[in-house]
Amino acid sequence: MLAIVVNLEIKPATEEQAIAALEANAAGSRQEPGCLKWEWSRKLDEPTHFAIYELYRDQAAIDAHRSSPHFLRWDQSLPGFMASKSSGIFDVAGFDPRPVRID
16 A cells, blocks of 8 residues: 655635636546545645545555646646645555544
8 A cells, every 4th residue: 555645835816726626636546446545634834735535455556646637637726725835655664544534
């Protein structure tokens, strides 16, 4: 299992555009058979900083994701709101098997 971790800083006053793009990418990604999880978060004390956490079965699933229409739209939208971005692919070494419960 592989994880993609993205740290994204958006330009001031582009919040609505950035969140709409995040949600569109999330919706498409969550429909991919090789995508196991796709979540985004916003930093509490720096609201222009976002983190994306994605889990995929394998590299083939990541490759399929990166060639999908929703990812290509996401990638093309980045210059409109992105100030900076860093990302990496990680081998998941310590998987938490507990189901997530939101009560």
